[in-house]
Amino acid sequence: MPVIAICSGKGGVGKTTVAANLSVMLSKFGKTLVIDCDIALPNLHTFFGIEDPLVSLLDALRDVNYLEDSIYRIRAKNVGKLDVIPASTSVKALEEIDMEKLKEIIESLKHDYDFIILDVAAGLSKYAMIPMLSSDKICIVINPEKTAISDAHKVRKIADISDIAVRGIIVNRYKGEKKMIDYAEKAIGAETIGIIRESKLITECWKEGVPVTIKKPDSKVSKDFLLLAKKIVGSKVEVKPYGKLRYILGW
């Protein structure tokens, strides 16, 4: 299975939310690893209730002997085999990091996992580009609005120039904007592989340090993530925009 990077042009569209919850759902299909590659502004650990990671990706990038200790195993009800490599919250730890080592680290982990998901920084800085170039395919997360779509279009263009394969678009915070999905597919030139609805459960669960897919696996928003995971593993599922959502709150 390929290494999949979760990217976006615009910030704050929900990459970390998608990376965390997609990984939980993928872990039901095979051993999964999710890596916080947003080393400048990391927050994947907060989704899994890991406070301040003692050993992190930054230690592994500095000295590969720390790699084993940087892997946190999430073992809970409603999760398969899921491991997380968080990044460090310490600004000091960012100094003298050789991000180029990321590709080697990912290569060395590939044989241990069925799925590897990379949570990537927004935009096209080197912090975003190196993880994208270390992946086999990228998924571009958007919100159904024009600025997120036009920024995603730029990511698509750079991906094409850099020979990075685009697996598809993930529409997050969907509230029934069907037409925006058609527009996004045409503007970005990729298919929609997931539609994740707006749900207050996402933030509620995040505040508790548990992904919604673990805390409320039967909620509608968790089922959106399951459908996305199925699409990624290659099941024949149809991802179709549905009409106006009647209830925005309460899932």
Ligand SMILES: Nc1ncnc2c1ncn2[C@@H]1O[C@H](COP(=O)(O)OP(=O)(O)O)[C@@H](O)[C@H]1O
């Ligand atoms: N589907 C959703 N419904 C409601 N809130 C969401 C949803 N997805 C993300 N959010 C909220 O949006 C904010 C940004 O999400 P995050 O995943 O950190 O974005 P990014 O990683 O792209 O910066 C968070 O407060 C998160 O709880």
Ligand SMILES: [Mg+2]
């Ligand atoms: Mg993020």
